[in-house]
Amino acid sequence: MGTALMNVDQNSVILALVLGLIFLVLFEILRIHVSRGRTPPGPRPFPFVGTLPYFIKDPMGSARSIHQYGEMATVYIGRQQGIVLNTLQITKEALVQEASTFSGRPALPLIDWITNGLGIIMVTFGHSWRQQRRFALHTLRNFGLGKKSVEERVSEEGRYLVAEMLKEEGTTFDPKHVIQNAVSNIICSIVFGYRFDYDNKRFAYLLKVLNENFILTGSAGAQMFNLVPFIKHFPGPHQKMLQNTNELLRFIREEVKEHRQTLDPENPRDFIDAYLLEIEKQKSHEDSTFHEENMVMSTADLFLAGTDTTATTIRWGLIFLMENPEVQERCHEEIVQVLGYDRQPSMDDRDKLPYTYATVHEIQRCANIVPFGVIHATTQPTKLRGYDIPQGTMIMTNLTRIFSDKKHWKSPDTFNPENFLDENGHFYKPEAFIAFSLGPRVCPGETLARTELFLYIVTLLQRLHFSWPPNSPRPDMDGIMGVVRFPHPFKIVCCSRDAKY
Structure with a gap:
């Protein structure tokens, strides 16, 4: 008798759960139907x-x-x-x-x-965001953003990048690390006050975990976390993301500790020094959002934004240039005609290099x-x-x-620098080129990214020729979707243009 009652109770529970699930699904379908009508x-x-x-x-x-x-x-x-x-x-x-x-x-x-909820990039639109963004932009300008001093840093780093690639001349290699390192060194020099050598194993590991996070954040596992956040208590790719983030934050906290010990209030060296001084300055203001945790996260945001996006664009650029060797050759010829092999490019050369400048923008459009x-x-x-x-x-x-709308582009579906040239061969930027977004939340690193893309690409094409390894398969051009769209891993062969270096 007891067993029979137990079976009835179990059946009732199962029936109730099934009916409840059916009710939830029907309710959700009804909610979706009503919502779609509005x-x-x-x-x-x-x-x-x-x-x-x-x-x-x-x-x-x-x-x-x-x-x-x-x-x-x-x-x-x-x-x-x-x-x-x-x-x-x-x-x-x-x-x-x-x-x-x-x-x-x-x-x-x-x-x-x-x-x-801290930092600059993903923080909500409000008082903290305004304070942090305004301070970041002001401080970055003070340390050279948009000025000749940053151009000189990029040009110098471009020389290191070419020299590093020439170590692999004639061999097949993956350019990912050296490009990431070169790009990251510019924001590092502004934020931390120094650059990292290409063989620095600790920094190479840090770049690796950052890239891993950019991919994981766009993965199915990350989307599942956003649907059911309580899975944070269980194993999964989200734990790896947290571990990677903590690696970066630990690195930054160590830098902050060292900066605090060597700080000279009269001579701030970089973004971290400036932020430490701002914390002291704002102590008496009740509405201040300047404190160490916000400093760490804002520094992380600048470091992230100043590394993977530009490096990824340059990697896509190598793919497009190898797929379109006639474009690569035309850029090289224009560059050498204006700069020769020895003079480093500057942002003032943009008007003299219209085809190359158009190619840089076309790389951005197609890299998307x-x-x-x-x-x-x-x-x-x-x-x-x-x-x-x-x-x-x-x-x-x-x-x-928007980047493939026939209303805005001469050749919307193909890689063609003519999309950014007028009938006289002069560079012009169509209104639809909004790679850095629009409005108040336009990318704060736009000026730096434009400088790096132009100077690095010109320097590379001035000194090197890039080609696919013999019989190598072409990467899937849809790429890998993460926070940004990465190219699938690929390898290249580079050769010197016979310049003195």
Whole structure:
């Protein structure tokens, strides 16, 4: 009798769970149906996970096709609604004309878990963000950003980069580490006050874990964390991300400790010195957001933003230049005609090198390293094109579509520097080139990135010729989707242009 009652109880529990699950699914389907009737059109979401399966399965295919739903499309990251802006016009309307409303950042559990809501890049639009960004931009300018001194650092590092590549002359090698190291050394010189040699094993390891985090953050595991944050208590790729982040923060804290011990208030050497002085200066202000943890995270943001994005663009650039050897040769000929083999380039040479300058921009357009831009969020309820947009809605810019729209580009689907040249062969920048975004949250490192891309690419093409190794397979041009779109691992062969070096 007892066994029978137990079986009945177990059956009742199972039935209740099944009925409850069915009810939840039906309720979710109804919620989705009602929600879709009030939002811009978009791909049909699945219960609980939204449209994530489409983007995880084929991220670039989704980026290329989402514009079919119109100038705005609705997507769902789990149950959280997002709006994709598919045209330049509506992007300007949102990010520029309604800037304060569309300049937030979404609440992403993974990012909040790692950053504790501190820093510059992913912090919400508000007082802390304004203080930290304003201070960072002012301090970076003081230490040479946009000035000849930073140009000189990039030019000098360009010489080191070429010399490092020439050590592998005629052999097959992966250029990833040397490019990352060269790019990172510029922001390191501004933030920490010095550069790192290419054979520094500790720094090589740090660059490796940073790159790993950039890939993991865009992975299916990271998206799962954002859907069910309680998995932070369990093993998984998110634990590796936290471990990698802690490695970087530990490195920065060690730098801060050393800077504090050797600080000369009359002669700040770099960003960390300047921040330590600002903490003291702001101590009496109740609304100050300057403290050591914010300093560490803001430094990490600058280090991250100043490393992988530009390095990734240059790596894509090598792929496009090897795939289009006639472009590579034309750039080299133009560079040598203006600079010869010995003079280092400067930003003043841009007007004299229109084809090469156009090629740098075309690399950025085709590399398209952030296909949906850095995600924004609405800071308050608003309307856009007649649709009600709730507060906290994620806003994405479909750069993939904008960078391939026939309205804006002569050759939207092929690598062609003519996209940035007028009928007289002079450089011009189409309005649709918004690689650094628009509005108040435009990339704070834009000036540095432009300087590095131009000077590094000119220096490389002046001194070296790049080609694919014999019979090597070409990488999948859709790349690997992380925080940025990375090229698949590839190897190159470089040869000296017979210059004195």
